[in-house]
Amino acid sequence: MWDYAPDRHCDPVIELTELTKRYGEKTAVDHLTVTVRAGTVTGFLGPNGSGKSTTLRMILGLNAPTSGTVTIDGKRFADRPRGLRHVGALLDAQDIHGGRSAVAHLKSLAVSNRIPPRRVGEVLEEVGLAEAGRKRIGGFSLGMKQRLGIAAALLGDPPVLLFDEPLNGLDPEGVRWVRETFQRLAKEGRTVFVSSHLMSEMENTAERLVVIGRGRLIADESLREFARRGSRTTVLVHTPEADALSVLLAAEGAEVEPAGDGGLSVAGLPAARIGELAWRDNIMLAELATQNASLEKAFMELTADAVEYAAGEAR
Amino acid sequence: MSSMITTDSQSPVHTRVPTEHKPRFQDLCRMELIKVASLRSTWLVLIVAALATVFINLNGVHSDLQYLDRDLAHPFKARPDGQEMHFVYDPLFRSLSRISVQLMMLGSAAIGALTMFGEFSTGQIRTTFAAVPRRDGVVAAKVVVLCAITTVLGLIVSLISFLGGQAMLASRHVGLPITDHDAQIAIAAYTLVVPVCALVGMLFGAVIRNATASIVSVVAFLFLVPAFFGGDKYHWVVRLRHLFPGDAEETLTFWHGPDRDPGKWPAGHTHAWLVYAGWAVLSIAAALFVVKKRDA
Numbered sequence: 001m002w003d004y005a006p007d008r009h010c011d012p013v014i015e016l017t018e019l020t021k022r023y024g025e026k027t028a029v030d031h032l033t034v035t036v037r038a039g040t041v042t043g044f045l046g047p048n049g050s051g052k053s054t055t056l057r058m059i060l061g062l063n064a065p066t067s068g069t070v071t072i073d074g075k076r077f078a079d080r081p082r083g084l085r086h087v088g089a090l091l092d093a094q095d096i097h098g099g100r101s102a103v104a105h106l107k108s109l110a111v112s113n114r115i116p117p118r119r120v121g122e123v124l125e126e127v128g129l130a131e132a133g134r135k136r137i138g139g140f141s142l143g144m145k146q147r148l149g150i151a152a153a154l155l156g157d158p159p160v161l162l163f164d165e166p167l168n169g170l171d172p173e174g175v176r177w178v179r180e181t182f183q184r185l186a187k188e189g190r191t192v193f194v195s196s197h198l199m200s201e202m203e204n205t206a207e208r209l210v211v212i213g214r215g216r217l218i219a220d221e222s223l224r225e226f227a228r229r230g231s232r233t234t235v236l237v238h239t240p241e242a243d244a245l246s247v248l249l250a251a252e253g254a255e256v257e258p259a260g261d262g263g264l265s266v267a268g269l270p271a272a273r274i275g276e277l278a279w280r281d282n283i284m285l286a287e288l289a290t291q292n293a294s295l296e297k298a299f300m301e302l303t304a305d306a307v308e309y310a311a312g313e314a315r
Numbered sequence: 316m317s318s319m320i321t322t323d324s325q326s327p328v329h330t331r332v333p334t335e336h337k338p339r340f341q342d343l344c345r346m347e348l349i350k351v352a353s354l355r356s357t358w359l360v361l362i363v364a365a366l367a368t369v370f371i372n373l374n375g376v377h378s379d380l381q382y383l384d385r386d387l388a389h390p391f392k393a394r395p396d397g398q399e400m401h402f403v404y405d406p407l408f409r410s411l412s413r414i415s416v417q418l419m420m421l422g423s424a425a426i427g428a429l430t431m432f433g434e435f436s437t438g439q440i441r442t443t444f445a446a447v448p449r450r451d452g453v454v455a456a457k458v459v460v461l462c463a464i465t466t467v468l469g470l471i472v473s474l475i476s477f478l479g480g481q482a483m484l485a486s487r488h489v490g491l492p493i494t495d496h497d498a499q500i501a502i503a504a505y506t507l508v509v510p511v512c513a514l515v516g517m518l519f520g521a522v523i524r525n526a527t528a529s530i531v532s533v534v535a536f537l538f539l540v541p542a543f544f545g546g547d548k549y550h551w552v553v554r555l556r557h558l559f560p561g562d563a564e565e566t567l568t569f570w571h572g573p574d575r576d577p578g579k580w581p582a583g584h585t586h587a588w589l590v591y592a593g594w595a596v597l598s599i600a601a602a603l604f605v606v607k608k609r610d611a
Contacts, residue, residue: 060445063610078448081338089445095438097354104353109446112346114336152442 013038013160013191014059018068021054021215028054030215031068036193038159041186043206043223044195047303051215052195053091056164059193060089072160084113084156090149091164098138102129102148105137106155115156123151128177142169150181160191167201179205199299213303227295229302235271237264238287245283252277263287343447343456347430351460354433357426361464364422365472368415372476375409376483383487404489407497407570410480411473411505416564419472420512420537423465427516428529430457431602435524440611454521454603461517462510469509473502497570500584504567504591511560511591512537514598521602537561547579554580560594563587 014036021029029051036042046052057063059070061078069076072087080086096105106120124130127147132140140148146169153161167175182205186192196202202209202223209226211219219226236259239245246256249266252273259265266274271290278285351357383404390402434440447453477498484490491498519533537560544556556562566587569577
């Protein structure tokens with residue numbers, strides 16, 4: 001339902017051109033060229049350490065690119081005297097001084113951008129922190145800090161919103177609320193760019209995906225297109241005569257792999273044809289199920305060789 | 316851009332955020348003031364340092380009083396070498412004492428460092444720069460607010476210390492009036508060393524960005540390093556010593572009474588004021604430079 005319609009005209013809002021960041025020998029972001037458009041939630045996916053946060057920081061001018069450019073609405077963000085009316089950002093919910101109250105924190109941000117102080121109460125209300133406004137931020141849970149960060153991002157009613165891993169630390173109700181909030185903000189015509197290292201988080205949130213690995217662009221397309229890229233459809237088969245069936249299917253050109261608990265994972269043949277072959281040779285089937293390629297799997301496969309800190313093979 | 320946004324129908328309570336106003340520097344100063352005011356630790360450090368300073372100064376003069384009457388009654392004493400010594404009371408030495416101004420210097424340097432490392436070590440600085448991408452504006456606002464607070468506090472402490480001390484001395488007729496030239500310079504120096512140290516602290520906080528390391532370094536710089544340049548054997552050592560803010564403060568609060576020895580190779584007033592100004596300018600420029608250049 002969220003398929004991106006190319007005919008819907010949207011202005012490019014965030015434009016990364018050959019964006020590169022090196023820290024000494026290590027290249028964190030490698031010639032990244034991406035355009036993020038208005039009116040959709042764009043997911044920004046990549047394994048841990050793939051350069052998502054560095055990219056977001058460069059978009060905001062917090063880190064200077066080694067080469068390349070990044071603009072928001074055609075202008076470098078760092079060149080704007082004040083930011084909150086242009087971009088709302090939640091980079092890290094912990095990027096906050098714990099000694100202040102939520103109200104004092106938001107008020108200090110509001111006055112710097114000449115935003116009416118009554119907005120502070122409104123955004124706190126909106127994120128459900130109205131009660132906790134006078135308490136010290138240091139005592140907040142991670143989920144509460146995420147909400148406070150979102151409140152700060154909304155303060156200036158900006159057309160562009162950036163969120164770095166906003167679902168971390170949220171309870172299921174919080175996750176649902178964040179998703180609805182993001183989709184609402186996008187429907188209002190805003191640009192919403194949300195990073196995550198978990199495909200499952202993006203599945204019900206984003207309409208478009210920008211996927212990176214080791215700082216390089218892997219995919220930039222709609223969620224549906226991305227899902228199609230995933231592994232071929234496989235069929236899970238359970239049978240007492242696994243060996244015989246394997247030989248049979250392999251002869252038909254299918255790729256057969258053991259799928260744990262005695263089952264077989266078959267690629268290259270549809271379930272109907274497998275059933276037909278088994279029936280012909282009198283092989284009893286206990287289970288025959290088509291496995292749809294999941295987004296998660298597509299993501300894992302695409303980024304497999306780009307994973308920076310992979311765990312060792314499970315033993 | 317804002318024409319695309321139709322938030323009114325979405326959220327019932329929603330103030331239309333007016334489109335961009337002309338950015339004003341005073342807004343940044345208000346932001347920094349709210350930040351300082353909303354941290355209890357800042358006020359605690361400043362108030363404790365100020366109260367302790369005033370107490371030490373007033374108590375110092377008060378305890379002088381009991382010896383003062385005796386010494387004033389017999390001002391001439393024979394020294395062991397046969398020379399006659401004339402007792403002269405230094406009205407500034409206790410009233411604007413050195414040890415207590417060091418407390419103020421310490422407190423303000425800590426607060427100055429805190430304005431920077433408090434933002435950098437917590438990550439708050441990224442939130443700040445996302446709201447105000449112009450970094451020099453943020454640093455300038457920090458400088459203004461920091462200097463305003465520490466100067467006012469320094470002036471209050473100096474005036475209470477000086478006036479209180481001289482009031483106690485008045486009955487003995489050894490006090491100085493506030494119209495006295497030396498007294499005025501001493502009060503100004505005693506006041507201004509506080510913001511100067513705050514700025515030096517800010518520089519260390521901006522460069523080091525870590526709480527403990529910033530505080531330790533600025534304390535070492537203000538109080539330990541000058542100790543290596545003690546004595547008056549070599550002129551160049553004395554010259555180096557004269558470059559520290561604490562030494563300049565000592566020069567400026569020196570009372571030029573009869574028979575007073577300013578030591579070998581004393582620094583002049585102009586030199587001392589230039590040391591104050593130099594550290595202030597250097598600290599601001601260097602803090603601006605590192606904050607602008609480095610990734611947040």
